[in-house]
Amino acid sequence: xxxxxAASSAPATATGQPATxxxxxxxxxxxxxPLVEPVEISEDLPPDRLNLIAQGLRxxxxxxxxIFRATQAAFTLLRQTSQQLCLELTQKVTTDSDASVKxxxxxxxxxxxxxxxxxxxxxxxxxxxIVTFPDDxxxxxxxxxxxxxxxxxxxxxxxxxxxxxxIRYQRMNDPGYLLGRLLINIDSHYFLEGxxxxxxxxxxxxxxxxxxxxxxxxxxxxxxxxxxxxxIAPPLPEIQxxxxxxxxxxxxxxxxxxxxxNFTNQQNF
Numbered sequence: 001x002x003x004x005x006a007a008s009s010a011p012a013t014a015t016g017q018p019a020t021x022x023x024x025x026x027x028x029x030x031x032x033x034p035l036v037e038p039v040e041i042s043e044d045l046p047p048d049r050l051n052l053i054a055q056g057l058r059x060x061x062x063x064x065x066x067i068f069r070a071t072q073a074a075f076t077l078l079r080q081t082s083q084q085l086c087l088e089l090t091q092k093v094t095t096d097s098d099a100s101v102k103x104x105x106x107x108x109x110x111x112x113x114x115x116x117x118x119x120x121x122x123x124x125x126x127x128x129x130i131v132t133f134p135d136d137x138x139x140x141x142x143x144x145x146x147x148x149x150x151x152x153x154x155x156x157x158x159x160x161x162x163x164x165x166x167i168r169y170q171r172m173n174d175p176g177y178l179l180g181r182l183l184i185n186i187d188s189h190y191f192l193e194g195x196x197x198x199x200x201x202x203x204x205x206x207x208x209x210x211x212x213x214x215x216x217x218x219x220x221x222x223x224x225x226x227x228x229x230x231x232i233a234p235p236l237p238e239i240q241x242x243x244x245x246x247x248x249x250x251x252x253x254x255x256x257x258x259x260x261x262n263f264t265n266q267q268n269f
Contacts (some may be wrong), residue, residue: 063150063186064130070156071184074210075126078157079113080106081215084122086115104176115219120226122219125175125176126157144206151205154183159194159218161226179222184210192218195225 086105093101106114115122132153133140145151159179166174180194188210192198198221208214 019266061063067130067153067155070186070188071126074184077212078215081212082115082219085216085219091161091213116164119164121167122160122222123160123162130155139205150186154185157182159222179225244259
């Protein structure tokens, strides 16, 4: 009877089963975080890289824009000097000898012009990019260039020699020859490298300022080099056969090629 009384005293659920007691969940104690000592910022840490990048871009971009403007001014002066030279040569040649000889300065665009004389064509091209060179490149080791890092960057003007008929008849496989490369720096000083027939000026860039006289000497030397380098006819065995493609593209089998240009990489220091 005592056992049944104890059982009947337990509360019953809706299903008639005795109810179970819920366990009380006690919150766990979270250990306190250890104290972190403040880190001292060393003055030897590198500066903000973003500022370094911005500073470098400002300096180089500004320098390259100035060099481009200097090169553009030199190219404009070169074109004007060439036009005047062509007029003087035309008057001299037509007066003294043959009136049929034409010496023309032909504008192409703001970065290219041609000088056509006799059977030769000089092509002057200004490149829009600013370039630099390895440390062992001639003028980079001079005190003048080492005094200002901006003088390590150059605009450049190229002078090529083609046969005039190669352009006229669009003979795409005919070669052209580099006569000279004129490098212009931020101070409008120049460095000239090219074929040995060019009269290379003083190798010290500090003394080589872009002037109408120096550019005229460059053009005159290029014309002399082109005139004195005659066409050499190819050997007969090389022209015994011709393809239909060459015939359709107006590739003259008997066309000659120029040889004899001796190229010097740079002025001697």
